[in-house]
Amino acid sequence: MTTLSGNVELVGVGKRYGSVQALGQINLTVERGITGLLGPNGAGKTTMLRMMATVLAPDTGSIALLGRDPSRAEDRVEIRRRLGYMPQEPGFYRNFTVFEFVDYVAVLKQVTDRKQRHDQVREVLGMVELTSVAHRKIRTLSGGLRRRLALAQALLDHPEMLLLDEPTAGLDPEQRLRFREVVSQLPKRPIVLLSTHQTEDVAALCERVIVLVEGNIRFDGTPEAMSGIAQGRVWIAPDPGDDAMLSWRTGDGKYRHVGKPPPHAALVEPTIDDAYLLLAGDGVGISR
Amino acid sequence: MTSISSGPARGVAVALARVDGRHLLKSPLFLAGLGVAMLGTAVFVLGALTDDATTWSNDAWTIGAGFILAAVFAMLAVNRTSLRDHREHTDEQHGSLPTNQTQRLAGMFGAVLWPATVSTLLLGVVVVFASTQVDVPAITIVNVLHNAALFLMLGAVGLALAAWVPSSFAAPVVAFALYFIHPGETPAAWHVIWPFATLGTVGLAMWHILYLLGLALLLLATAATRWERGRGQAIVFLGSAATVATSLTVLINGACSQAGPCLL
Numbered sequence: 001m002t003t004l005s006g007n008v009e010l011v012g013v014g015k016r017y018g019s020v021q022a023l024g025q026i027n028l029t030v031e032r033g034i035t036g037l038l039g040p041n042g043a044g045k046t047t048m049l050r051m052m053a054t055v056l057a058p059d060t061g062s063i064a065l066l067g068r069d070p071s072r073a074e075d076r077v078e079i080r081r082r083l084g085y086m087p088q089e090p091g092f093y094r095n096f097t098v099f100e101f102v103d104y105v106a107v108l109k110q111v112t113d114r115k116q117r118h119d120q121v122r123e124v125l126g127m128v129e130l131t132s133v134a135h136r137k138i139r140t141l142s143g144g145l146r147r148r149l150a151l152a153q154a155l156l157d158h159p160e161m162l163l164l165d166e167p168t169a170g171l172d173p174e175q176r177l178r179f180r181e182v183v184s185q186l187p188k189r190p191i192v193l194l195s196t197h198q199t200e201d202v203a204a205l206c207e208r209v210i211v212l213v214e215g216n217i218r219f220d221g222t223p224e225a226m227s228g229i230a231q232g233r234v235w236i237a238p239d240p241g242d243d244a245m246l247s248w249r250t251g252d253g254k255y256r257h258v259g260k261p262p263p264h265a266a267l268v269e270p271t272i273d274d275a276y277l278l279l280a281g282d283g284v285g286i287s288r
Numbered sequence: 289m290t291s292i293s294s295g296p297a298r299g300v301a302v303a304l305a306r307v308d309g310r311h312l313l314k315s316p317l318f319l320a321g322l323g324v325a326m327l328g329t330a331v332f333v334l335g336a337l338t339d340d341a342t343t344w345s346n347d348a349w350t351i352g353a354g355f356i357l358a359a360v361f362a363m364l365a366v367n368r369t370s371l372r373d374h375r376e377h378t379d380e381q382h383g384s385l386p387t388n389q390t391q392r393l394a395g396m397f398g399a400v401l402w403p404a405t406v407s408t409l410l411l412g413v414v415v416v417f418a419s420t421q422v423d424v425p426a427i428t429i430v431n432v433l434h435n436a437a438l439f440l441m442l443g444a445v446g447l448a449l450a451a452w453v454p455s456s457f458a459a460p461v462v463a464f465a466l467y468f469i470h471p472g473e474t475p476a477a478w479h480v481i482w483p484f485a486t487l488g489t490v491g492l493a494m495w496h497i498l499y500l501l502g503l504a505l506l507l508l509a510t511a512a513t514r515w516e517r518g519r520g521q522a523i524v525f526l527g528s529a530a531t532v533a534t535s536l537t538v539l540i541n542g543a544c545s546q547a548g549p550c551l552l
Contacts, residue, residue: 053384080386091378100307107307108385108392112299153381 006067007031008052008161008191013061015047015215022047024216025061030191034183036202036223037195039212040280045195046088048212049163052193053085066160066191081110084159088166088195090150094139098130098149101138105153124152127182143170151179161191168198180205203227203272211279218279223272230270230278234258237265246277297394300387304395309402312365318403321361325407328354329414336421344424351418355411355435356484360463362403363442367459370396370450389515393447397508400443408436430493431486437500441483442466444507451511477543481536492542495535502531 008030015023023044037045050056051063054070066082068075093101102121111117125131128148133141141149151167164183168176176198183192184205196202202209203223211219211226219226240255241247241262247255257265258274312318328350335342373379411432418424445466449458471479479485480492483500487493505528512521 050380053380055380055383077386077388080384083384085381085384087381089377090381091373091376093372093376093378104307105382105385107300107303108382108387110300110386112303114303117303150381 006064008066008193009064010048010051011062011064013048013051013058013063015044015051015056015059021215023058024214026215026217028210028217028220030193032189032191033207034192034194034205036206036209037193037212038197038199038202038209038276038280042214043212043280044215045212046165047215049085049165049193049195050087052161053083053087053163054079055085079161081157082160084154084156084162084190086150086154086164086167088169090146090153092138092146092149095137097135097137098125098141099134101149102153102156106156109157111157120156124155127155128152129178144172144175147171148175148179151182155182155186158188159190160188161193162186163193163195165195166197167194168196168201176201199272199276209272211276213280219275226275226279227270227272228275230258230274232267233278234268234270234274235261235265236268237262239264241265245281297391300391301394301398304387304392305398305401308369308396308399312362312369312399312403313406315365315369317361317365317368318358321358321365322407322410324361325351325354325358325410328352328357332418333421336418342422344418344422344428348418351411351414352431352486355407356438357467358407359435359438359442360467362400362407362439363446364459364463365403366396366400366443366446367450368456369399370447371454371456374450374454375456390512390521393451393508393512396447397440397443397504400440404436404439404443407439408432411435427488427490427493430490430497434486434493434497434500437497437504438483441500441504441507444504444511448507448511451514477540480539480543487539487543489542492539495538495542499532499535499539502528502535504528506532 008028010026010028013023013026013028014021026044026048037048039045047056051058052065054065054076057071063070065079068079070076070079093104096104099121102124103117106117106121111120122131122134125134128151130145130148130152133145138146138149147167147170151164154162154164162183168179171179180201183194186192194201194206206223209219209221209223209226210217219229235241235244235257236250237255237257239262240249241257241260243260244257244262245259247257247262250256255262256268258277261267331350332342332348335347373382415424415428415432445462446459449462466483471482471485480487480496480499483503485496487496505524509521509525509528512524
């Protein structure tokens with residue numbers, strides 16, 4: 001496999017669905033490593049990933065993927081050979097076995113040598129721990145196993161760019177930890193873009209995090225820098241407060257406040273969750 | 289998109305044909321069709337073994353009808369297989385992969401070769417066995433080949449329907465129409481356009497096979513235009529249209545000189 005140099009570059013990318021502006025003028029460069037994409041529902045995360053997956057064209061601006069232009073047919077095929085995509089709602093041929101389905105996707109990925117293809121199928125099924133159910137029909141699998149299957153097909157042929165749209169939705173805690181292990185140990189350090197609502201996954205996995213709100217980038221930096229946004233704005237107090245952006249009762253009976261402090265409050269170390277609430281506050285309708 | 293080199297494209301089509309061909313062979317619809325064909329065969333064989341008056345020309349219609357139904361069932365299986373992405377919502381996922389719809393169409397058509405080959409071999413075995421019991425005319429060998437062409441043509445019908453009318457209801461309606469709308473018993477030359485027509489001479493029967501193969505390619509090219517309209521599709525479309533027109537001209541002229549009122 002020849003290696004394509006190049007990152008992902010979006011310049012002035014916009015997308016509109018009817019009267020809804022899904023993406024504003026996005027300017028973004030994504031390099032190798034794991035980048036988390038956070039944002040409330042409808043923020044434009046899936047639209048952005050679909051564009052990067054070459055299944056949706058932008059209305060405005062230009063995109064370069066792995067140094068190639070997806071609007072050109074030849075480049076698009078070359079990009080797709082090096083792309084792994086797990087959509088938000090993956091579909092499956094339910095009457096296929098797990099092995100047959102991944103094998104079919106490998107054919108569509110143009111791995112035509114049968115032995116090489118089967119080796120790759122076994123490899124990715126092993127990575128997501130589906131080997132033991134390889135010959136079970138997909139219709140008999142649980143939601144969690146199907147999610148892992150969707151990840152397996154995205155991992156085929158060692159993609160240089162891996163797009164994962166809410167990959168841990170519906171997974172139990174053990175499966176989520178396993179997912180983190182798989183993604184963090186991918187060989188050749190591909191470009192991984194991980195769209196999620198799970199801030200813990202971002203904190204645990206990502207070198208960089210982008211927060212999208214209403215189609216625009218509201219934050220772009222490291223998870224640590226993101227947590228830093230909430231520095232000095234997260235408090236613990238014995239009573240609920242009216243002025244805080246958000247406050248809730250914690251397990252020890254005290255109240256955690258994000259935003260303005262109530263009386264007798266003490267500053268605490270913020271988490272990425274707190275920062276997300278501050279960044280996306282308008283978007284999730286909790287601003288005060 | 290036709291941009292990738294022909295090497296990978298051909299390799300992908302062959303690999304898809306292998307994978308989907310095996311799935312078609314295991315398809316309940318195809319197996320049901322084979323069951324019907326075997327039923328028609330059993331009726332004939334039982335008659336041949338128990339009744340000395342049994343002849344190929346009078347009694348083998350049950351075999352013909354059974355294998356025609358098998359081809360119709362295979363068309364339904366091809367259509368159902370082609371509608372998988374639509375039914376299982378995998379369009380977007382598979383749309384991000386390098387193999388385009390035209391290559392997948394070619395692969396699926398290649399997959400039709402599997403049931404076509406299996407049923408034609410089976411029909412061949414039936415004919416060989418029947419020839420040990422009754423006199424079988426030489427033209428039957430061409431009719432066996434006609435069975436393969438019929439499978440390919442009906443397979444292409446299934447593919448074209450899946451491309452242009454992506455609904456599970458379309459193919460059964462067309463299958464019903466194809467099988468049950470019969471041109472009637474009165475001989476007329478235009479009956480040769482009916483895909484299930486059997487012709488009286490080897491020459492005409494061979495032209496009918498060519499006609500079916502031309503139709504198959506015409507339908508494939510039509511299906512491909514659903515996704516792209518390039519030079520390749522245009523060439524196949526024009527070539528297959530010319531084949532269909534030529535073979536039809538020969539068939540109708542030949543049938544006119546043989547029997548019945550022409551084009552009535």
